[in-house]
Amino acid sequence: MSGDRHGSAGTWRRVALLVGLPLLLWGSAQVRAVIARGQETPTRSELARPLSAAFEDLLEEARSVAEAALDGATWDAASDARLERLEGTVEGIGLFDPDGNPVEWWRTPVDPAPAFLAPAPPTWIIRQDGIRTRLIACVGPNKLGLRALASFAIDSRAADLNFLELADPALDPRAIVDVEFLDTRALYGAGLADPAVRERDGRRLAAELESGDPPRVLLRSDEGVILGRAEIQAITPERRASDLERSGRAWAALLLAVLPLLLFRWSHICRSPAGFLAALVTLVLVRQALLATKASIRLFPREMGSSSLFGSADFGRLLGSPLDLLWTALTIYFAALALRVFAGSLARSWKRSAALLVTVGAALSTGALYGVTRSLAVDARVPLLELGNLARYDGPALLLLGWSFVLLGSAELWGAAWSLLRGGDIPAAVRPHRVVVAVAILPLAILGIAQLHSLDQQLAIERLRSEFAPQVLGQTDHRRVTLISAVRQVADALSSHERPRGRSRDSRFQAYELWLQSDLYQVGYKSSLDLHNIGGDRVSHFGFDLPAFDKETRPDPATMPLSPELHREDLGKGAQQQLVLHAEAPVIRDGHAVGAVVGHILDAPSNLPFIPTSQPYLAALGSGRGAGVERQAWSSPAYVLYDRRGTVLYRTVDQPPTLTRELEMAAARDGTVRVRAAEESYIGLPLLDGDSLHLLMLRARTPIEWLGALIRLVLVSLGLLTLLFLLANLFRRDGPQELSRAIRGSFYRKLAATLLLAAGVPLLGLSLFVRGYIESRGLAALGESAVQSASVAQRAVEDYLAGTREPIGDDDDGDGFDDGSLDDDILYGLRWLVEADIHVYRDGRLEASSKRELFDSGLLTRRLPGDVQDQMVRQGLPYLVLNQPLGSAEMQVAYAPVRAPWIQGSLVVAVPRVLEEQTVSRDVDRVLEVLLLVTVAMIGLVILSAAVLARSVARPVRDLVGATSSIAAGDYRTRLSTRSQDEVADLVDGFNTMASALAAQRADLEYRRDYMETLLGHATTGVVSTDAEGRIVTINPALTALLGLGTEQLVPGQHLTRTLGREEVLGPLVEALERPSRGDEPRDVDLPAADGQTRRLRVMQVELPDPRGAATGSLLMMDDVTELMRSNQLTAWAEMARAIAHEIKNPLTPIQLSTEHLQRILRDRGVLPAPQLESCIDTVFKQVRALREIAGEFSTYAKLPVLVPESADAVAFMREVVGPYRASHPQGVEIEEHYSEVPPVRIDRRVLGRAVINLIENALQAMPDGGTLTVSVDRDAAAREVRLSVEDTGTGLDPEVRKRLFEPYFSTKSSGTGLGLAIVQRSVEAHAGSIEVSSRPGHGTRFVISLPGANSPAS
Amino acid sequence: MLLLALPLGPVLGGNTEHEARQAALTFGSALTGADASSIRPLLPSQGKIQLTLDRLGPERGHFSAQQVEALLGDFLAQGTVRAFEILRLECEGSLALVHGEASLIDRRGRRARVEIHLAFRSDGESWQLREIRELSP
CATH class of the missing domain: 1.10.287 (Helix Hairpins)
Structure with missing residues (x-):
């Protein structure tokens, strides 16, 4: 009852904590919200202060780099300056002469602005080159007149650069809405060079730039030059309070989710139906609380808590984000555990129902696993099968963990169901063996991953049909509508006086920025955009993979129709056909045409948005906008176009499949078909389009890749779960010790782990080495391929220059020949030959490029990297391959010098390679996949071998341990056998011999013990031994009988004297025992007996020394010497x-x-x-x-009577003795006789008759005034005795008299010897009988003689 | 040069354009009504939808229909779209490009006017959203 009350109190205390703590958290958030509402809104300048400070630090860092370059070498300047904020943003550092010509440079610095060459130049300026925002610091001149310039790529918008993170990651993004950098050259114009003008213009500009709603905060250098402006948003108290309230609710919900796990022992609670129901309700409530408060998205990083990486609006948003999936998975897992515990409890009385319940639960959880797996395949932005995503994003680990928990929950239930269905015991159902769970996990994991793989493939085919096929079949329509939309969009933008989106005021970049904002870029078409003035002159051009073909065309805006006009043109040269769609529209302002917009889209199969060659450039040009790196997350399909004869018109893969009848039939039935191309397997979707056949192909995962993905996912899932359980164990009380014990406590585990480490580590090392080797070989092959490309480009340019070398009259160098010039068109033509883009640099500056847009967009500077200039031009290196940044990615660029002695300056050809690396890395990945499989297989083999080896070594040891335990438990028959002939066999023999010897000794000991026990049991002397503390060790029955105690009253383990002390009559004995004994001398102790007599015990106490002489206890021996004494x-x-x-x-x-x-x-x-x-x-x-x-x-009295016994009838004997008294009628005495039928007794009639007469005489004497003399004979059946009694109604006896009645020479009479009753007693005892007296003073006395029956042994 | 006339006559074009406009308006009303589930009829049952969102996101990539709905739900739980207006609509065959402008308050509480480009593709029965692209100012 008390325990229940305590338990109930504990439960209520935990419930109070469960409710109270979240309420406390929520309450504190409410209080903080109330306080926040009472606070004042910080001013914009207060909010902008940290931003300004961070910006100033950034400027100082930039200056320090330039100064380091001026003091030392350009290539060491960045490291000398020890950059923090600008780390990784250095574009280039250069030293320039007073005319602005480069003396030396590192990487690719921009040219110094004219203002930097002025007498009082500004130290910092901002340049807006298309999408690039550059901070340029310039210092000098030094004594040699040199100036140092350092340029840094900073950008507040592009995905690859985030100024706010550069400046200070701690800045509050809620307060700083936007930071806009301003091109100082465009802002100040020529006045930038003059400090006075800068100051004057600065005041005017400040007033203009600060305007806005809300007013902007200017970012200036310490020289007062305006470099940017920021939009600061004040965070209102209401907003702050609202944020606090929301986050308070979310934290409270999270706490509510965690606390039940810590506060309650659900493994006990779930054993009852009510507890199980409570667990389920708690899980559902907690899950709903997390959902309702949006705890995932409010408290965790975006990739984890939002639907960004994974999420589904289905299932009530239970799978709304990676964290939601994890919460849901944990709910399923814990519900499965609760069900298992409940079923285990139910199984004690309802085994079938429990089995059914668990089976249904297992089926449901498997259904949940199916649903989760399907959602993972469908609703994830990145494929889960690609493990690279695990490292790239935060969410996939959570997804895998969640999936693993659902899998584990399902496996646990199937394990429990299996245990119950096969009739296993209940504990096995409550906690199935790990092997059972592992066996259940494996098929579920394989099924799940197979489902993931199948869905992945199915979705890919769906995407082919629903996304890519329409793009292919309606490609011209798509281009047309996109071009019209883009041209209209740009014309509208220009007509509405809108400043071009973006921050550049340089008109050269205007077409690029408009193109970037238009559908042309967003869809990803090879296209161009031209802006013309009213006179038809082109004022700005930007083309992506489409050069300005019609340079001489001058559209007439005045005559253009208002709606965009569209037509198709062939702008190719010679045999090269370049069909483009052309659209133009006027720019109308105030009802008048002020210019024109002309757009082109390449109308060719190569211009499909998903064609991979365009992807890296599109990603780089947009710097993360629109078509970004995410496009690569889903592999683009390969594409082949056939004509009616099967001729390949266009292809994106090497060795495309031949057009077969099977392909045509598949196209006719709108089906898919397996095809092979370039030794790879694809799923093909053929599409008939008039006379053409399009083939979209998606790479099919090979069995090896599938197996690799399976192994990787299983390994990662297991790794995550192991990590989680290890962490859980480590943070549990005694967890680390238990873990250590688990490993150290098993010889087998230690041996297996050692073997595994000994074999696995070298294997892993070897695998890593091979992996590194393969990767390095891949890189080497890539380098060789790059060198080849550069070589081809080099020869192509040299051939072109040689081919176009013509004699002219007068030239600068006087050799009479043209020095050779190259332009973009020439390189655009040469790139078809080289099959790669080409840039050509002359004297370190870009001269021509087939990919001009990379420079026009400001993405790349027009300077040859300093390393290339130094090593190739000055040191004469034949080839150089470098990795260079391309937006947020990197590209490999191969450089080669152009060997044409007749040309002026040094020419260097550069070939950028953006896809080759992907191709090579894909090949390398494939090899690595095989390596992974081999490694995993070998590690599996190593594990198996280690387990087998460890088992074979550990088995004899384990058998020995088991046998030793058996012997320790008393089974001395245990023997071992071994088939080995080694030392283990000797060990086993030795063990068996030892076991035999132990068995013999044990038998001997047992015999001795039994003998001793028999001795003690049958001894009449009471024996008890005690330990040093006085507790009973052994005791024999004689002792308890001697002391008049029951056998259960005095047992081993009890304290002897304390136990005896509880009996009052044993007080003298206890006193005697507590007194120190005098050696081995026996002591007599008198104890009162029940009949008022005194019993005398003789006690002998012997100390029991141990072999070292110390006392370990004592031995007590007791005898009742009362009779002996008497x-x-x-x-x-x-x-x-x-x-x-x-x-x-x-x-x-x-x-x-x-x-x-x-x-x-x-x-x-x-x-x-x-x-x-x-x-x-x-x-x-x-x-x-x-x-x-x-x-x-x-x-x-002195002579013991010599009896002549004879069998006699006791009744007849008594009648005979009493006869004379009956006849004489003593005066006043009435004689009563009571006789029962009794067995015969053996008596000496003479001796016993004298004794009886003595008793009768005494009785008569005790009745001087008369009375009744009663003589009787009866039988004590239990004692098999015959009792002869003589009773009077006389004066009776005092207790003291009665006590001494049978003592010789004791008499209450004045005459007599006092020997009468003593003789009576001796006579009776001579008959092996006994005599007892009972008396009450004033009422009489009764003597009873008990005699054994004639047939009794005593007789 | 080959002059290409826009296929399909203005009668047919007008009808499809109206349907595409209705689809865009449905999208806009889902945003302004803060009801992400309203866009479900516009989402394709197969394939992915390309998103390029900044203030509404940020999101870039290809997403399933359920994920798009969840994402918009995420945004609407923290941000608000006050108005949505169609600026231009180009319709050609089974493709419709809609340019609209939304006035919104993003997750961080910033007010902004953003241009939103929607790409719809018709499956013959309805217009389905294939791309949502936001142009940041």
Whole structure:
């Protein structure tokens, strides 16, 4: 009852904590919200202060780099300056002469602005080159007149650069809405070079730039130059309070989710139906609380808490984000555990129902696994099968973990169901063996991953049909509508006086920025955009993979229709066909045409948005906008276009499949088909389009890749779960110790782990080495391929220059030949030959490019990297391959010098390679996949071998341990056998010999112990041994009987004297035992007996020393010596009686003879008769007689009667003895006789008759005034005795008299020897009987003689 | 040069354009009504939808229909779209490009006007959203 009350109190305390803590958290958030509402809104300048400070630090870092370059070398400047904020943003550092010509440079610095060459230049300026925002710091001149310039790529918008993170990651993004950098050259114009003008213009500009709603905060250098402006948003108290309230609710919900796990022991609670129901309700409530408060998205990073990486609006948003999936998975897992515990409890009485319940639960959880897996395949932005995503994003690990928990929950239930269905025991159902769970996990994992793989492939085919096929079949329509939309969009933007989106005021970049904002870029078409003025002159151009073909065309805006006009043109040269769609529209302002927009889209199969060659450039040009790196997350399909004869018109793969009948039939039935291309397997979707056939192909995962993905996912899932459980164990109380014990406590585990480490680590090392080697070989192959490309480009350019070398009249170098010039068109043509883009640099500056847009967009500077200039031009290196940044990615660029001695300056050709690396890395990945499989297989083999080896080594040891345990448990028959012939066999033999010896010793010991126990059990002497503390170790029954205790009252383990002390009658014994003993001398202790008598015990206490001499306890031996003492006393009495009788008898005869002689003499002499003398003589005779009688009694007492026993009827005997008294009728005495039928007794009639008569005489004497004399004979069946009793109704006896009644020479009468009753007792005892007396003063006395039956052994 | 006339006559074009406009308006009303589930009829049952969102996101990539709905739900739980207006609509065959402008308050509480480009593709019965692209100012 008390326990229940405590348990109930504990439960309520935990419930109070469960509710109270979240409420406390929520309440504190509410209080903080109330306080926040009362606070003032910080001003914009207060909010902008940290931003300004961070910006100033950034400027200082930039200056320090330039100064380091001026003081030392350009290539060491960045490291010398120890960059923090600008780390990784250095574009280039250069030293320039007073005319602005480069002297030396590192990487690709921009050219110094004219303002930097002025006498009082600004230290910092901002340049807006298309999408690039560059911070440029310039210092100098030094004594040599050189200036140092450092340029940094910073951008507040592009995905690859985030200024706010550069400046200070701690800045509050809620307060800083936007940071806009301003191109200082465009802002100040020529006045930038003059400090006075800068100051004057600065005031005017500040007023203009600060305007806005809300007003902007300017970012200036310490020279007062405006470099940017920021939009600061004040965070209102209401907003802050609202944020606090929301996050408070979310934290409270999270706490509510965690606390039940910590506070309650669900493994116990779930055993009852109510507890199980409570667990389920709690799980559902917690899950709903997390959902309702949006805890995932409010408290965790975006990739984890939002639907960004994974999420589904289905299932009530239970799978709305990676974290939501994890919460849901944990809910399923814990629900599965609760169900398992409940079922285990139910199974004790309802086994079938429990099995059914668990099976249904297992089926449901498997359904949940299916649903989760499907959602993972469908609703994830990145494929889960690609493990690279695990490292790239935060969410996939959560997804895998969640999936693993659902899998684990399902496996646990299937394990429990299996245990119950096969009739296993209940504990096995409650906690299935790990092997059972592992066996259940494997098929579920394989099925799940197979489903993931199948869905992945199915979705890919769906995407082919629903996304890519329409793009292919309606490609011209798509281009057309996109071009019209883009041209209209740009014309509208220009017509509405809108400043071009973006921040550049340089008109050169205007077309690019508009193109970037238009559908042309967003869809990803190879296209161009031209802006013309009213005169038809082109003022800005940007083309992506489409050069400005119609440079001479001058559209007339005034005559253009308002709606965009569209037509198709062939702008190719020679055999090269370049079909493009052309659209143009006027720019109308105030009802008048002020210019025109002309857009082109390449209308060719190569211009499909998903064609991979365009992807890296699109990603780089947009710097993360629109088509970004995410496009690569889903592999683009390969594409082949056939004509009716099967000729390949376009392809994105090498060795495209031949157009077969199967392909045509698949196209006709709108089906898919397996095809092979370039030794790879694809799923193809053929599409008929008039006379053409398009083939979209998606790479099919090979069995090896599938297996690799399976292994990777299983390994990662297991790794995550292991990590989680390890962490959970480590943070649990005694967890680390238990873990350590688990490993250290098993020889097998230690041995297996050692073997595994010994074999696995080198194997892993080897695998890593091979992996590194393969990767390095891949890189080397890539480098060789790059060198080849550069070589081809080099030869193509050299051939072109040689081919176009023409004699001219006068030239600068006087050799009479044209020095050779290259332009973009030439390189655009050469790139078809080289099959790669080409840039050509002359004297370190870009001269021509087939990919001009990379420079026009400001993405790349027009300078040859300093390393290339140094190593190739100055040191004469034939080739150089470098990795260079391309937006947020990197591209490999191969450089080669152009060997044309007749040309002026040094020419270097550069070939960027953006896809080759992907191709090579894909090949390398494939090899690595095989390597992974081989490694995993070998590690599996190593694990198996280690387990087998460890088992074979550990088995004898384990057998020995088991056998030793058996022997320790008392099974001495245990023997071991071994088939080996080694030391283990000797060990086993030794063990068996030892076991035999132990068995023999044990048998001997047992015999001795049994013997001792028999001795003790049968000994009449009480024996008890105690330990040093006085606790009983052994005790024999005689002792408990001796002390009058039950056997259960005195048992080993009890404290002897304390236990004895509880019995009052044993007090003297306890006192004696507590007194120190004197050596081995026995002590007599008198104890009161129940009949008022005293019992005497003789106690002997012996100390028991251990081998070292210290006392370990004592041995007590006790004997009841009462009878012995009495016997001794009686013997002494008898001896004395015999002596007295002898001494008395001897003089009596001479006295009598002498007296008779004297009487005769006196008679003879006649003195007699004389009355006086005769009276004297008579007295002498009487006394002599009396003395003779006394001596006779003494003699009788002294001599043990010699019995002549005979079988007699006790009744008849008593009738015979009582007969004379019955006949004589003593005065006033009534005689009553009660006889029962009794068995015969063996008695000496004479001796026993005298004893009975003695008793009757005593009884009559006790009734001087009369009374009743009762004589009876009856039988004590239990004792097999015959009882003869004599009872009177006389005066009775005092207790003291009764106590001493049978003592010799004790008498209450004035006459008599006091030997009567003593003789009676001796006579009775001589018959092996006993006599007892009971008496009450004033009521009479009763003597009972008990005699054994004639047939009893005692008789 | 080959002059290409826009296929399909203005009658047919007008009808499809109206349907595409209705689809865009449905999208806009889902945003302004803060009811992400309203866009479900516009989402394709197969394939992915390309998103390029900044203030509404940020999101870039290809997403399933359920994920798009969840994403918009995420945004609407923290941000608000106050108005949505169609600026231009180009319709050609089974493709419709809609340019609209939304006035919104993003997750961080910033007010902004953003241009939103929607790409719809018709499956013959309805217009389905294939791309949502936001142009940041």
